[in-house]
Amino acid sequence: MAIIEARGLTKIYSAKTGPVHALDGLDLTVPKGTVQGLLGPNGAGKTTAVKVLTTLIKPTDGEASVAGLDVVREAKAVRRSIGVSGQYAAVDENLTGFENLDMVGRLYHLGKKESRRRATELIEMFELTAAQNRPVKGFSGGMRRRIDLAGALVTRPEILFLDEPTTGLDPRSRLGMWDVIKNLVSDGTTVLLTTQYLEEADQLADNIAVIDGGKVIAEGTSDELKARIGGHRIELTIIDAADAGAAREALARHGAGEPRSSGDRRTMEVPVEEGAIALQRVLTDLSEAGVQLHDAGIRRPTLDDVFLKLTGRIAEEDEATNEAELEKTT
Amino acid sequence: MSVVTEQGTPGSSSGSPLAQWFSDGWIATRRNLIKIKRVPDILVFTILQPIMFVLLFSQVYAGAMAIDNYTSFLMAGIFAQTVIFGSTYSGSAMAQDLKEGIIDRFRTLPMSTSAVLIGRTNGDLMINGISMLIMMGTGWLVGWRVTTSFWGLLGGISLLLLFAYAFSWVMALLGMSVRSPEVINNASFMILFPLTFISNAFVPLHTLPTVLRNIAEWNPVSALVQSARVLFGNTDPSFPPPTSWTLQNPVITIIIGIVLMLLIFVPLCIRKFGSISSR
Numbered sequence: 001m002a003i004i005e006a007r008g009l010t011k012i013y014s015a016k017t018g019p020v021h022a023l024d025g026l027d028l029t030v031p032k033g034t035v036q037g038l039l040g041p042n043g044a045g046k047t048t049a050v051k052v053l054t055t056l057i058k059p060t061d062g063e064a065s066v067a068g069l070d071v072v073r074e075a076k077a078v079r080r081s082i083g084v085s086g087q088y089a090a091v092d093e094n095l096t097g098f099e100n101l102d103m104v105g106r107l108y109h110l111g112k113k114e115s116r117r118r119a120t121e122l123i124e125m126f127e128l129t130a131a132q133n134r135p136v137k138g139f140s141g142g143m144r145r146r147i148d149l150a151g152a153l154v155t156r157p158e159i160l161f162l163d164e165p166t167t168g169l170d171p172r173s174r175l176g177m178w179d180v181i182k183n184l185v186s187d188g189t190t191v192l193l194t195t196q197y198l199e200e201a202d203q204l205a206d207n208i209a210v211i212d213g214g215k216v217i218a219e220g221t222s223d224e225l226k227a228r229i230g231g232h233r234i235e236l237t238i239i240d241a242a243d244a245g246a247a248r249e250a251l252a253r254h255g256a257g258e259p260r261s262s263g264d265r266r267t268m269e270v271p272v273e274e275g276a277i278a279l280q281r282v283l284t285d286l287s288e289a290g291v292q293l294h295d296a297g298i299r300r301p302t303l304d305d306v307f308l309k310l311t312g313r314i315a316e317e318d319e320a321t322n323e324a325e326l327e328k329t330t
Numbered sequence: 331m332s333v334v335t336e337q338g339t340p341g342s343s344s345g346s347p348l349a350q351w352f353s354d355g356w357i358a359t360r361r362n363l364i365k366i367k368r369v370p371d372i373l374v375f376t377i378l379q380p381i382m383f384v385l386l387f388s389q390v391y392a393g394a395m396a397i398d399n400y401t402s403f404l405m406a407g408i409f410a411q412t413v414i415f416g417s418t419y420s421g422s423a424m425a426q427d428l429k430e431g432i433i434d435r436f437r438t439l440p441m442s443t444s445a446v447l448i449g450r451t452n453g454d455l456m457i458n459g460i461s462m463l464i465m466m467g468t469g470w471l472v473g474w475r476v477t478t479s480f481w482g483l484l485g486g487i488s489l490l491l492l493f494a495y496a497f498s499w500v501m502a503l504l505g506m507s508v509r510s511p512e513v514i515n516n517a518s519f520m521i522l523f524p525l526t527f528i529s530n531a532f533v534p535l536h537t538l539p540t541v542l543r544n545i546a547e548w549n550p551v552s553a554l555v556q557s558a559r560v561l562f563g564n565t566d567p568s569f570p571p572p573t574s575w576t577l578q579n580p581v582i583t584i585i586i587g588i589v590l591m592l593l594i595f596v597p598l599c600i601r602k603f604g605s606i607s608s609r
């Protein structure tokens with residue numbers, strides 16, 4: 001069952017320079033208990049999508065429901081089921097960390113005792129005990145971020161929206177945050193998160209929607225997306241450029257496509273099906289032919305590759321250079 | 331960071347909608363009370379500035395004014411000016427909240443839509459209440475006396491505070507629309523200073539040049555000051571009677587003004603709040 005659903009979401013902002021189509025027919029279906037990643041370049045519409053789904057802004061057109069409730073008509077009911085942490089920390093600077101969380105609990109109508117208990121629990125969970133009684137004004141960016149994230153978890157919500165949850169966190173806090181998210185998911189929470197860190201989407205998201213220009217341009221699991229731009233490749237760098245011919249031959253023999261050289265022609269690669277086996281064979285051939293290697297290995301496509309390829313310019317540039325390269329070598 | 335425990339009952343509603351509305355309003359008010367306590371500027375303006383104004387005006391201008399008891403005349407003016415400026419906190423605070431992003435947190439919580447505004451305007455009421463007490467104490471020390479009755483005193487204080495409270499809603503709407511605390515502060519200064527000075531707050535109207543006098547007679551601030559003077563018994567019978575209806579019926583004028591401001595701006599504010607979001 002889809003717990004978050006968006007159909008043809010459109011949001012048009014009127015800016016001085018004319019209308020901005022922040023969302024342009026966004027469709028999204030998130031099954032209960034999964035992590036949905038939203039990936040996209042700056043200005044793609046990620047934050048706008050989160051704001052519409054969390055009832056902060058009304059869409060210009062289209063429909064969305066969260067927990068089966070319409071985000072426009074049943075906004076207040078939606079708010080009872082969700083926890084939100086926006087792109088910028090939403091905290092009261094004059095309140096202490098504890099007071100901020102306590103206030104959020106009270107406004108969720110948890111009651112005085114439960115609000116306090118939960119605030120203390122979250123402060124411990126996010127390792128802010130030492131700072132809990134200082135006004136947030138004096139917090140570092142990362143501490144503020146953590147208080148804000150804790151604010152999203154006050155009611156242990158059924159559905160969690162996190163807009164770039166780990167931006168600005170140090171590596172340790174980021175890993176800690178990942179743990180928190182993974183634990184939430186194992187408890188059945190549905191999470192929708194946006195991120196600029198592809199590794200983060202890879203680590204956390206069951207499903208990734210790549211957004212550009214306000215709509216979804218590709219969707220699937222991390223593996224599916226990677227598969228779309230091809231499987232594994234063998235990449236090797238030889239020491240002596242004179243061996244280039246022999247090396248290319250070996251790659252062509254065991255690869256699943258045309259080898260490509262790049263740069264100074266000492267580095268080359270070929271797509272392969274069974275990465276490990278192909279690499280073994282290539283290496284055997286090369287050592288028999290006496291070709292000396294600087295580096296050799298299997299290269300897996302990263303989400304970066306997917307991202308760049310799907311969202312634009314850099315991928316096109318890549319192809320252009322590759323074509324130029326091919327002309328040179330043939 | 332450890333394991334998160336089982337899911338709770340999200341936003342389990344305790345109590346009736348009315349009880350929740352009161353609770354939300356109180357929680358939002360408490361946040362503003364903590365702010366008054368923690369931000370030294372606010373406390374300085376709330377406590378020291380009224381003392382300073384009362385002392386400066388009563389001691390420095392008293393001699394220059396051809397009025398028998400300038401201190402008696404003056405106090406209503408200082409009360410009015412102080413509480414009107416006290417209301418501008420709602421403007422800059424709403425703009426500040428939008429800027430800092432806390433509004434987005436509130437707007438994703440299942441709380442009453444009016445709570446943040448109620449809490450904010452209550453904060454102004456608190457600030458103005460403290461200022462009023464301080465001013466009355468200081469005024470009493472320099473010779474200000476209420477010559478009517480306890481009810482006159484209570485009526486005067488209530489009218490001043492209620493007018494300022496209603497004006498807080500006007501400022502809150504401005505704050506949410508302008509979104510810049512600095513602009514709100516500057517604009518309040520540029521508009522409210524002339525407004526309070528071109529009035530009967532510090533000088534008798536009959537001493538003003540005709541043009542200014544006409545403006546001052548219809549200035550709502552004059553009506554507010556006049557109603558406080560009437561209720562406190564601080565009017566000077568030797569002055570020529572006012573010619574504008576608003577000054578002839580100051581209490582009614584101010585009550586109408588309070589009701590109108592609330593009727594118009596409370597709904598506008600709540601509607602506006604339902605659609606704002608930071609950044």
Ligand SMILES: Nc1ncnc2c1ncn2[C@@H]1O[C@H](COP(=O)(O)OP(=O)(O)OP(=O)(O)O)[C@@H](O)[C@H]1O
Nearest residue numbers: 013015020022041042043044045046047048049609
């Ligand atoms: N309040 C607004 N008024 C006008 N235009 C806006 C507003 N908010 C966003 N936009 C525009 O809408 C588009 C999408 O913005 P959005 O913030 O959703 O992007 P994003 O994917 O979250 O980007 P980022 O990665 O930088 O956070 C951008 O072109 C942005 O300039």
Ligand SMILES: [Mg+2]
Nearest residue numbers: 046047048087
């Ligand atoms: Mg964003």
